[in-house]
Amino acid sequence: xxxxxxxxxxxxxxxxxxxxxxxxxxxxxxxxxxxxxxxxxxxxxxxxxxxxxxxxxxxxxxxxxxxxxxxxxxxxxxxxxxxxxxxxxxxxxxxxxxxxxxxxxxxxxxxxxxxxxxxxxxxxxxxxxxxxxxxxxxxxxxxxxxxxxxxxxxxxxxxxxxxxxxxxxxxxxxxxxxxxxxxxxxxxxxxxxxxxxxxxxxxxxxxxxxxxxxxxxxxxxxxxxxxxxxxxxxxxxxxxxxxxxxxxxxxxxxxxxxxxxxxxxxxxxxxxxxxxxxxxxxxxxxxx
Amino acid sequence: xxxxxxxxxxxxxxxxxxxxxxxxxxxxxxxxxxxxxxxxxxxxxxxxxxxxxxxxxxxxxxxxxxxxxxxxxxxxxxxxxxxxxxxxxxxxxxxxxxxxxxxxxxxxxxxxxxxxxxxxxxxxxxxxxxxxxxxxxxxxxxxxxxxxxxxxxxxxxxxxxxxxxxxxxxxxxxxxxxxxxxxxxxxxxxxxxxxxxxxxxxxxxxxxxxxxxxxxxxxxxxxxxxxxxxxxxxxxxxxxxxxxxxxxxxxxxxxxxxxxxxxxxxxxxxxxxxxxxxxxxxxxxxxxxxxxxxxxxxxxxxxxxxxxxxxxx
Amino acid sequence: xxxxxxxxxxxxxxxxxxxxxxxxxxxxxxxxxxxxxxxxxxxxxxxxxxxxxxxxxxxxxxxxxxxxxxxxxxxxxxxxxxxxxxxxxxxxxxxxxxxxxxxxxxxxxxxxxxxxxxxxxxxxxxxxxxxxxxxxxxxxxxxxxxxxxxxxxxxxxxxxxxxxxxxxxxxxxxxxxxxxxxxxxxxxxxxxxxxxxxxxxxxxxxxxxxxxxxxxxxxxxxxxxxxxxxxxxxxxxxxxxxxxxxxxxxxxxxxxxxxxxxxxxxxxxxxxxxxxxxxxxxxxxxxxxxxxxxxxxxxxxxxxxxxxxxxxxxxxxxxxxxxxxxxxxxxxxxxxxxxxxxxxxxxxxxx
Numbered sequence: 001x002x003x004x005x006x007x008x009x010x011x012x013x014x015x016x017x018x019x020x021x022x023x024x025x026x027x028x029x030x031x032x033x034x035x036x037x038x039x040x041x042x043x044x045x046x047x048x049x050x051x052x053x054x055x056x057x058x059x060x061x062x063x064x065x066x067x068x069x070x071x072x073x074x075x076x077x078x079x080x081x082x083x084x085x086x087x088x089x090x091x092x093x094x095x096x097x098x099x100x101x102x103x104x105x106x107x108x109x110x111x112x113x114x115x116x117x118x119x120x121x122x123x124x125x126x127x128x129x130x131x132x133x134x135x136x137x138x139x140x141x142x143x144x145x146x147x148x149x150x151x152x153x154x155x156x157x158x159x160x161x162x163x164x165x166x167x168x169x170x171x172x173x174x175x176x177x178x179x180x181x182x183x184x185x186x187x188x189x190x191x192x193x194x195x196x197x198x199x200x201x202x203x204x205x206x207x208x209x210x211x212x213x214x215x216x217x218x219x220x221x222x223x224x225x226x227x228x229x230x231x232x233x234x235x236x237x238x239x240x241x242x243x244x245x246x247x248x249x250x251x252x253x254x255x256x257x258x259x260x261x262x263x264x265x266x267x268x269x270x271x272x273x274x275x276x277x278x279x280x281x282x283x284x285x286x287x288x
Numbered sequence: 289x290x291x292x293x294x295x296x297x298x299x300x301x302x303x304x305x306x307x308x309x310x311x312x313x314x315x316x317x318x319x320x321x322x323x324x325x326x327x328x329x330x331x332x333x334x335x336x337x338x339x340x341x342x343x344x345x346x347x348x349x350x351x352x353x354x355x356x357x358x359x360x361x362x363x364x365x366x367x368x369x370x371x372x373x374x375x376x377x378x379x380x381x382x383x384x385x386x387x388x389x390x391x392x393x394x395x396x397x398x399x400x401x402x403x404x405x406x407x408x409x410x411x412x413x414x415x416x417x418x419x420x421x422x423x424x425x426x427x428x429x430x431x432x433x434x435x436x437x438x439x440x441x442x443x444x445x446x447x448x449x450x451x452x453x454x455x456x457x458x459x460x461x462x463x464x465x466x467x468x469x470x471x472x473x474x475x476x477x478x479x480x481x482x483x484x485x486x487x488x489x490x491x492x493x494x495x496x497x498x499x500x501x502x503x504x505x506x507x508x509x510x511x512x513x514x515x516x517x518x519x520x521x522x523x524x525x526x527x528x529x530x531x532x533x534x535x536x537x538x539x540x541x542x543x544x545x546x547x548x549x550x551x552x553x554x555x556x557x558x559x560x561x562x563x564x565x566x567x568x569x570x571x572x573x574x575x576x577x578x579x580x581x582x583x584x585x586x587x588x589x590x591x592x593x594x595x596x597x598x599x600x601x
Numbered sequence: 602x603x604x605x606x607x608x609x610x611x612x613x614x615x616x617x618x619x620x621x622x623x624x625x626x627x628x629x630x631x632x633x634x635x636x637x638x639x640x641x642x643x644x645x646x647x648x649x650x651x652x653x654x655x656x657x658x659x660x661x662x663x664x665x666x667x668x669x670x671x672x673x674x675x676x677x678x679x680x681x682x683x684x685x686x687x688x689x690x691x692x693x694x695x696x697x698x699x700x701x702x703x704x705x706x707x708x709x710x711x712x713x714x715x716x717x718x719x720x721x722x723x724x725x726x727x728x729x730x731x732x733x734x735x736x737x738x739x740x741x742x743x744x745x746x747x748x749x750x751x752x753x754x755x756x757x758x759x760x761x762x763x764x765x766x767x768x769x770x771x772x773x774x775x776x777x778x779x780x781x782x783x784x785x786x787x788x789x790x791x792x793x794x795x796x797x798x799x800x801x802x803x804x805x806x807x808x809x810x811x812x813x814x815x816x817x818x819x820x821x822x823x824x825x826x827x828x829x830x831x832x833x834x835x836x837x838x839x840x841x842x843x844x845x846x847x848x849x850x851x852x853x854x855x856x857x858x859x860x861x862x863x864x865x866x867x868x869x870x871x872x873x874x875x876x877x878x879x880x881x882x883x884x885x886x887x888x889x890x891x892x893x894x895x896x897x898x899x900x901x902x903x904x905x906x907x908x909x910x911x912x913x914x915x916x917x918x919x920x921x922x923x924x925x926x927x928x929x930x931x932x933x934x935x936x937x938x939x940x941x942x943x944x945x946x947x948x949x950x951x952x
Contacts (some may be wrong), residue, residue: 010427022349128299128303129306129307131580132303132304132306132307132573132577133307133310133573133576133581134531134532134535134537134572134576136535136536136538136539137535137569137573139571140538140554140557140569141310141311141314141569142314143557144314144315144317144318144557144565145315145316145317145319146319149317152575193589217427221429224429224431225431225538225539228431228539228542228543229431229539229542229554230540230554230558231554231557231558241431244432245431247435248435248543251435251438252438252440252443253595254443254444256435256436256439256443259435259436260435260436263436265437266427266429266432267424267428267432268427270426270427271423271427274423274426275423276429278423412675412676493715494710494712494715495716495717495718497710497716498710498716498717499718500672500702501670501672501708502701502702502703502708502729502730503699503701503703503704504699504781505699512718512721512729513718516718516720516721517718517719591720591722592719592762592764593719593762593764596762596764596765
């Protein structure tokens with residue numbers, strides 16, 4: 001391959017915009033669901049028919065009705081409203097985990113690939129230690145050390161997910177690193193950091209986004225599980241994992257609505273983000 | 289030879305050591321005073337100091353860590369502050385329940401997951417259906433599955449008991465069925481996904497074309513060329529999944545009221561029963577590290593390319 | 602249409618060909634759409650005869666070879682006829698097809714590293730093809746096959762794994778595996794393209810030796826016209842999924858009747874001539890990109906109106922069969938390979 005042909009892989013500098021691949025309908029649908037969820041979380045007060053903590057002793061554990069579209073929980077609170085308000089915390093935690101772990105993971109991966117040597121080996125050791133802990137256990141330890149709630153688990157999961165993301169990004173970065181166009185950029189005189197940050201990052205950016213959406217889904221599951229067993233968000237705050245747990249007694253009596261609604265919310269959210277993440281991963285791999 | 293020992297024994301050991309230190313640090317950072325559990329809130333400072341000294345709580349952290357570690361290696365995990373009995377005796381019966389649950393779930397995962405994956409990988413018609421099921425399955429966490437299973441099979445249909453551990457092997461298995469399924473669902477989907485991808489990739493590989501071109505029969509090709517080559521990623525994922533089941537028991541045991549180490553961990557965290565938390569945490573980490581190391585080793589054994597050096601091109 | 606109809610010297614009726622393709626067409630589904638890859642390929646081969654299918658990438662030569670063995674992707678659409686010893690291959694079912702592939706056919710692929718399962722030993726690879734032989738004989742025959750292809754230390758090799766052998770050695774193993782069950786027809790899909798030149802000639806020598814020794818028929822796929830000329834009796838030139846010219850190897854590499862073949866010949870670098878390389882203008886197209894007329898019309902220097910409108914039928918012209926409307930007029934005027942000015946004797950040009 002001629003040098004110019006190789007250089008033509010360098011994005012934005014030397015070639016025209018590549019032709020856009022046709023849209024993937026399923027990915028678009030998943031993306032719309034994700035967007036809708038975010039909108040619900042932000043605008044919950046405007047959408048919800050009731051306040052999430054209004055207790056109504058007369059309407060305990062009722063099935064769906066005109067006033068309460070998804071029924072009521074064991075304290076008479078409207079399930080639909082709680083589910084809508086619950087989206088806020090249920091989605092905030094994963095969002096934080098995603099941003100932190102993706103940033104950290106990508107930084108570690110790219111730096112490790114670019115700098116190599118001792119830095120790479122030391123970080124690899126750290127990652128190995130982190131790999132010894134299942135994410136949930138790490139979150140539990142954080143709760144042990146810092147108390148229950150949302151903050152400690154979020155930090156813990158951010159740290160716990162970093163090595164997984166770093167590993168995937170690193171594999172792609174290592175592959176990109178030895179492609180001739182990067183060497184060409186260096187030969188052309190671009191500074192080392194600029195080349196790394198701009199070119200290497202740009203070419204794995206789709207993969208990064210894909211990993212981020214997957215991390216979102218998994219952290220949602222872990223955080224909700226933590227709330228379920230009582231170590232995460234505490235009552236009376238509305239949160240999906242907590243709602244599944246609180247709906248347990250009603251469920252045993254034949255009124256599964258609270259648990260069902262919260263559970264469905266979790267599953268739908270995770271499916272949407274996972275599908276989006278997988279489609280993006282496939283896209284990024286197709287480009288390679 | 290030395291590098292092998294270093295890789296399979298030394299490195300995991302170092303990792304374990306570091307992980308145990310992390311464990312201990314987390315517990316050591318715990319807010320609140322464990323002494324209040326023992327003495328109540330009304331004891332005098334002098335009494336606190338006395339008991340603290342007796343329990344060795346006033347020594348520096350590294351010393352306490354070392355004490356705990358050396359004790360743990362010998363099987364002595366100290367005493368539970370809440371139950372007032374040795375942690376080891378507290379854990380022993382519960383570990384059996386958890387192990388039974390994990391084993392039961394593992395069997396379900398491997399049998400159903402791998403089979404589904406093979407079907408999805410070999411049959412282009414079944415593939416989308418399998419992929420769809422997988423996509424749904426991974427999104428169903430243990431606790432959601434648990435509640436749904438309880439709602440349908442225990443409350444509505446009454447096929448299975450809801451809570452408790454049961455008596456005798458048959459009874460225990462019956463009580464563990466719903467929990468095992470709940471634990472297994474997400475993992476089935478994951479294993480099935482990986483299996484499907486691996487099998488599908490192998491089925492389209494050139495060496496399978498060679499086998500077909502030589503007139504080998506379908507079952508033989510499946511066995512010796514598709515599965516044999518796809519075995520590695522499938523095995524890796526399966527083992528990792530089983531190892532992470534241990535963490536999943538935390539949630540499922542809570543949901544089903546099972547007396548395993550998962551629910552004990554949850555309880556101890558809330559009760560601030562440090563020794564128990566440390567002990568169970570160490571067990572979980574140990575299982576994880578051993579599993580991943582064993583997997584690495586298995587991979588090394590099974591792939592001749594890793595074992596024997598290649599020829600010069 | 603018989604391109605190489607084997608007939609007895611005493612003029613009696615020709616035997617039925619070992620391999621007979623007539624009007625073969627293949628459609629594959631790529632990127633969600635059905636595309637024609639081969640359109641109307643006809644070819645005949647007698648026992649112990651060889652034909653070289655020469656073409657550039659995308660010409661459909663590999664698909665043709667795979668069609669003979671029925672190794673196309675699942676769901677491919679196929680039409681026309683493929684007959685082996687008079688029997689339609691595409692009508693064979695299950696066990697019959699497997700027997701055909703196991704006993705009558707031997708296939709050698711381009712990339713041995715990809716086509717040999719790295720998880721099994723060489724011995725396993727070889728003996729797997731002769732599982733109907735008694736167990737104690739299999740090993741002996743495998744060793745014999747390895748020795749026949751010039752692999753030293755055959756005994757030790759049986760226990761080795763593919764990654765421990767060099768590319769050339771592995772390709773010999775593939776040849777050994779292909780001839781081991783005693784097939785009557787060999788399909789060689791660019792068997793030496795992935796190898797360096799020295800290894801290439803060694804492997805070709807092994808192949809030639811085995812062929813002659815066992816009276817095997819062979820379909821030899823390559824993009825190298827000269828290589829095909831050296832090892833085959835007949836050459837069929839493929840372009841855009843169809844055969845444009847067929848003729849005896851001995852004359853084909855010097856004299857062409859079809860503009861495309863002539864272009865290929867002229868494009869070869871000559872060691873005796875210092876001049877800029879001739880290239881056929883445009884780029885090679887696949888079958889589904891061709892129009893209603895002659896497939897080569899868009900790039901042909903001699904194309905006329907009728908070339909763009911109607912597809913030429915293959916016609917006999919001397920000892921060649923050509924698909925060109927203007928074949929007769931162009932005879933003699935097409936570029937042929939002649940030594941350039943001040944050329945040294947021909948010994949230098951071709952062995």
